[in-house]
Amino acid sequence: MTAEKPILTLSGTYTLDLLVDVVDFWADRLGLSLAVRVTPYGQMFQQLLDPTSALRRNAAGANVVALRFEDLVAAAPATLDARVGEVADALKGFRHEVPCLVLVGPSAAKNPAFERATQTLRDRLADVPNVFVEAGERATTLYRVGEIVDPVADRFGHVPYTPPAIAALGTVIARWYSALVRAPVKAFAVDGDNTLWSGVVAEDGVDAVRVDEPRARLQRALAAQSSGGRVLCLLSKNEEPDVRALFSRAERMPLAWSDFVARRIDWSPKSSNLKSIAAELDLGASGFVFLDDNPVECAEMRAHCPDVTTVRVPDDASKLATFIDHLWLFDQPRVTQEDLKRTQMYRDNALRAELRENAPTLEDFLKNLALVVDIGKVGDAEVPRVAQLTQRTNQFNASLIRCDEAEIRRNAGDPNALLRFVRARDRFGDYGIVGVIRAHRSDARLVVDLFMLSCRALGRGIEHRMIAAAGEHAVAQGLAEIELQFRQGDRNGPAKRFLESVLKPQPGTGNSRYRLSAATAASLVFDATDASAALDDAEDSTPVKPPTATDIDIGSRYEEIAHALTSGADIVRAIAHRMRARPDLGSGFVAPANGLERDIAAIWREVLRIEPIGAHDRFQDLGGKSIHLVRVHGLLLERLRVDVDITTLFQHTTVHLLARHLEDKPASAATAAAQARGAKMREARMKSQQRYGVAK
Numbered sequence: 001m002t003a004e005k006p007i008l009t010l011s012g013t014y015t016l017d018l019l020v021d022v023v024d025f026w027a028d029r030l031g032l033s034l035a036v037r038v039t040p041y042g043q044m045f046q047q048l049l050d051p052t053s054a055l056r057r058n059a060a061g062a063n064v065v066a067l068r069f070e071d072l073v074a075a076a077p078a079t080l081d082a083r084v085g086e087v088a089d090a091l092k093g094f095r096h097e098v099p100c101l102v103l104v105g106p107s108a109a110k111n112p113a114f115e116r117a118t119q120t121l122r123d124r125l126a127d128v129p130n131v132f133v134e135a136g137e138r139a140t141t142l143y144r145v146g147e148i149v150d151p152v153a154d155r156f157g158h159v160p161y162t163p164p165a166i167a168a169l170g171t172v173i174a175r176w177y178s179a180l181v182r183a184p185v186k187a188f189a190v191d192g193d194n195t196l197w198s199g200v201v202a203e204d205g206v207d208a209v210r211v212d213e214p215r216a217r218l219q220r221a222l223a224a225q226s227s228g229g230r231v232l233c234l235l236s237k238n239e240e241p242d243v244r245a246l247f248s249r250a251e252r253m254p255l256a257w258s259d260f261v262a263r264r265i266d267w268s269p270k271s272s273n274l275k276s277i278a279a280e281l282d283l284g285a286s287g288f289v290f291l292d293d294n295p296v297e298c299a300e301m302r303a304h305c306p307d308v309t310t311v312r313v314p315d316d317a318s319k320l321a322t323f324i325d326h327l328w329l330f331d332q333p334r335v336t337q338e339d340l341k342r343t344q345m346y347r348d349n350a351l352r353a354e355l356r357e358n359a360p361t362l363e364d365f366l367k368n369l370a371l372v373v374d375i376g377k378v379g380d381a382e383v384p385r386v387a388q389l390t391q392r393t394n395q396f397n398a399s400l401i402r403c404d405e406a407e408i409r410r411n412a413g414d415p416n417a418l419l420r421f422v423r424a425r426d427r428f429g430d431y432g433i434v435g436v437i438r439a440h441r442s443d444a445r446l447v448v449d450l451f452m453l454s455c456r457a458l459g460r461g462i463e464h465r466m467i468a469a470a471g472e473h474a475v476a477q478g479l480a481e482i483e484l485q486f487r488q489g490d491r492n493g494p495a496k497r498f499l500e501s502v503l504k505p506q507p508g509t510g511n512s513r514y515r516l517s518a519a520t521a522a523s524l525v526f527d528a529t530d531a532s533a534a535l536d537d538a539e540d541s542t543p544v545k546p547p548t549a550t551d552i553d554i555g556s557r558y559e560e561i562a563h564a565l566t567s568g569a570d571i572v573r574a575i576a577h578r579m580r581a582r583p584d585l586g587s588g589f590v591a592p593a594n595g596l597e598r599d600i601a602a603i604w605r606e607v608l609r610i611e612p613i614g615a616h617d618r619f620q621d622l623g624g625k626s627i628h629l630v631r632v633h634g635l636l637l638e639r640l641r642v643d644v645d646i647t648t649l650f651q652h653t654t655v656h657l658l659a660r661h662l663e664d665k666p667a668s669a670a671t672a673a674a675q676a677r678g679a680k681m682r683e684a685r686m687k688s689q690q691r692y693g694v695a696k
Contacts, residue, residue: 004035006061008177009054011039011047012103013071015158017627021609022170023177025575029561030178031552034061041158048090056094059406062177063100065091066169068160069114070107084117088124096130097406099333101176103169106136106161108149129383130405132176132333136169142325143168143568150634156646157630164568171571179331182554184392185230185309186287186342188222189274192236192243192265194293195313196255201238206245211252214320218313219254221324226259228332229342233262233277235290240265261346270297271304281346282456289329289555302555309555314563327562334384341432348429349456355428363528366460370427373462375437375469378412378419385433386421389452395494396463397452398486411438418446418473422466424457431457437466439473439482446474446518448484455494461526463498471521482521484514579611583622590615596640596659603635604655615656619649626650 008023010016020036027034039047039054044067047055055063072083091102102125104118115135122133140148145164153159161169193200196219199209211219226232232255236243243265247257262280264273270292278285285307292298293315301310314323324330352369359365378386383405390403403411411419422435434457438450448470453463467482474482486499488511496511502524503514516524565571582589592601592615601613607628619629629649636642642662652658 004060005033006035006181007058008034008036008061008173009039009058009063010036010066010173011044011055011063012066013042013044013068014066014154014160015041015627016066017625018159018163018166018631019066019170019173021575022167022571023174025571025578026171026174026178028578030174030182030554030557032178032181034177045086045090048087049093051094059097062098062180063096064103064173065100066103068105068107069117070160080113080117081120084121085124088121091125091131092128095406095409096128098130098404099177099180100131101173102131102133103139103173104133104135106140106148106165129380129409134172134176136172139168139172140165140568143171143566143571145568152634152637153630156633157627159627159630163572163631166568167571167575168568171568175328175331176333178328179333183286185289185329186283187231187233187261187277187281187289188225189233189235189270189277189288189290189308190222191270191292191294191297191313192234192238194315195291196234197246197253198317201236201242201246206242209246211254212317214317216254218320218324221330223255223259225330225332226343228335230332231261231281231283231343231346232259233274233288234260234265235270235273235277235292236263236265237267237270238265261343269300269304271301271308274301274305274308280350282349302553309558311555311559311562319563322566323562326566327558329558341430344429345431345456351428352426361529362459366528368427369460371460371462372425373465374423375420375465376423378408378421380409380412382421382433383408383412386419386436389433389436389454390450393452393454394489394491395455396458396498397489397492398484398495398499399449399451400487400489400492401450403450416441418470419450420469422453422462424460424462435462435466437470439470441477441479442483444480445515446470446477446479446482448482451484451495458494461528464502464524464526467502467516467521468524471516471518471524474518475522479518481515482518486512486514488512576606576609579605579609582610582612582614582617585614585617585621587616590656592655593659596662597655599640600636600655600659600662603632603639607631607635613655616654618653620653 010019016038020038023034023036026032027036037054044065047053048065050056055065067087069080069083072087073080091100102121104121105114107114118133118135125131125133143164145162145168147162148165149160150162153161159166190196195215197209197211197215201209222232234243240263244257247253247255262277264270264277266273270290274288274290275285278288285305286309288308290298290301290305290308290310291313292301292310293313295312298310298312301308309329311327311329314320355368356365359368387403387405387408390401390408408419411417418437418439420437421433422437423433424431431454435453436450437448439446439448441447451466453466470482474480483506484499484503486496488496499505499514503516505511506513506515565574589612592598592613597615601615604613604619604622604624605611608622608624610622613622626646629646632649633644633646636644644662648661649658652661
């Protein structure tokens with residue numbers, strides 16, 4: 001039985017149906033399993049306030065609330081502040097079980113009142129978990145949309161935006177969702193020559209190498225990634241003293257030598273060096289993004305490290321700014337406190353590794369480490385990290401259960417459940433939250449279904465303390481046993497080995513249940529003198545691939561996006577080329593005749609994205625809806641100078657019938673109607689500018 005797709009629910013103040021094609025385009029491009037659903041038109045507040053609405057019942061996926069301030073205050077602009085307050089209160093009035101993006105605008109032109117209202121909405125929702133606010137103006141600027149508003153489509157179908165603007169807004173939605181569900185980026189491994197700087201150090205010399213503004217901008221973007229918790233590594237085919245000398249000239253380099261947690265500067269293959277860094281940092285290859293301008297180096301990395309996300313950086317400096325803005329892998333919609341500390345954590349790990357190497361025994365190492373472990377109740381502050389751990393922990397994860405923030409919050413509020421986070425620190429620094437325990441009572445037994453620990457904290461006895469905490473809770477509840485659930489995965493062998501060392505597998509369960517008396521569990525301690533106790537340095541290598549991803553070369557897809565799909569017009573053209581086959585209509589295909597029939601068929605083809613279109617195919621049978629007719633109307637006016645009522649388009653349902661009707665219509669009348677419509681469009685635009693105080 002096929003699992004149901006996560007649902008992206010769209011609700012708003014205008015017609016959102018055209019956004020579906022854009023989001024579907026990106027879901028297909030990136031291998032995301034996602035079903036897009038649009039709530040009934042004009043019912044944004046009902047969706048936010050009704051507990052039974054599709055938006056509030058969405059439990060797997062995400063929600064999008066798309067609104068225009070023009071729609072909220074159409075009759076009375078002076079009520080803007082009050083309306084913003086109503087929207088904020090409605091969004092704050094319930095717990096968001098799935099992430100929610102509030103997409104505001106854009107407006108026809110710059111409007112200070114609307115900009116202030118957007119910021120007010122953002123401020124009022126800042127403390128609401130799982131809610132994100134995005135300004136539509138940022139989308140249209142980022143995707144270089146010229147004409148934003150379409151007065152004709154707005155009038156006939158309440159579709160206020162042009163196709164490039166719709167493409168930009170839909171792309172921002174898909175980009176946000178992709179960042180939420182894709183496998184996490186933990187490190188950027190970056191080339192030096194003609195990537196971080198202009199020139200080749202080994203050939204041009206240190207003095208000839210330049211850090212021009214485009215490369216400086218890339219360095220600043222990477223510095224921002226480092227500040228957000230992603231590790232920077234340098235891979236360069238050069239002599240290390242030369243590269244050190246280059247970095248010593250601080251005025252030329254936004255990044256410092258110390259910003260790179262690991263470096264490999266030699267003449268070895270970069271794939272080998274990246275594997276070495278991954279082993280050093282206890283990171284898997286799939287957590288890395290490799291950036292290099294050289295297509296040969298990119299091909300070598302793809303061939304020998306296929307799990308690495310490899311993206312070619314443009315060698316043309318003039319294209320770097322656009323590349324940076326459209327490299328989706330830089331997006332981080334959610335950053336936990338542990339993420340912010342990650343770079344320092346890896347530096348601390350290097351010191352721990354040195355201490356372990358010099359310690360004669362494991363017992364000596366742990367004694368000198370001065371480890372402190374805290375196990376506490378999960379509160380609101382810990383929810384994001386606990387959910388993140390369930391998604392990312394693979395090797396020491398007994399049940400392989402994955403949870404989102406909504407589920408963790410529900411568990412934290414359940415007085416009958418045990419939910420604990422595990423935090424550790426030592427003489428070198430704070431590990432942060434590294435473990436999770438979740439359990440519930442079943443008869444006379446405490447059943448533990450979440451038992452996981454970050455692999456960077458293994459082998460220090462923390463896992464034994466977690467069992468003891470579960471045992472103590474069971475004893476306090478008067479329970480006789482604890483039971484840990486286990487599900488075999490590809491890489492959670494370390495968890496299984498630990499369970500087999502301290503608990504007993506239950507016969508007939510396929511080693512899926514391990515038990516221990518509550519009293520024995522409560523008294524469990526780690527014996528560092530035991531010869532069989534070894535520090536398990538097995539890396540928690542490959543972050544779990546989200547269930548929404550497929551086996552595609554994702555690096556090449558992100559590369560294509562950052563190089564070629566960087567404007568609303570680019571995206572409109574790409575979607576237009578994404579054709580579907582003509583459905584089986586139970587009748588033979590008749591090609592459109594030359595002339596007007598062929599012109600109309602071409603418009604239908606573009607709007608419906610179906611190839612071929614027959615002269616006698618009914619618009620509705622091809623999947624056409626009223627929202628598509630609004631676009632057909634606009635293209636007839638734009639390309640053929642033909643103006644017909646939407647009602648007429650409904651009545652003449654085939655290419656042949658519509659062409660015959662238009663041919664019978666006097667040319668002078670069509671021309672006059674087109675001119676009148678143009679005058680109405682200009683008048684509507686002027687009134688809008690006057691009403692909302694926008695610049696002409």
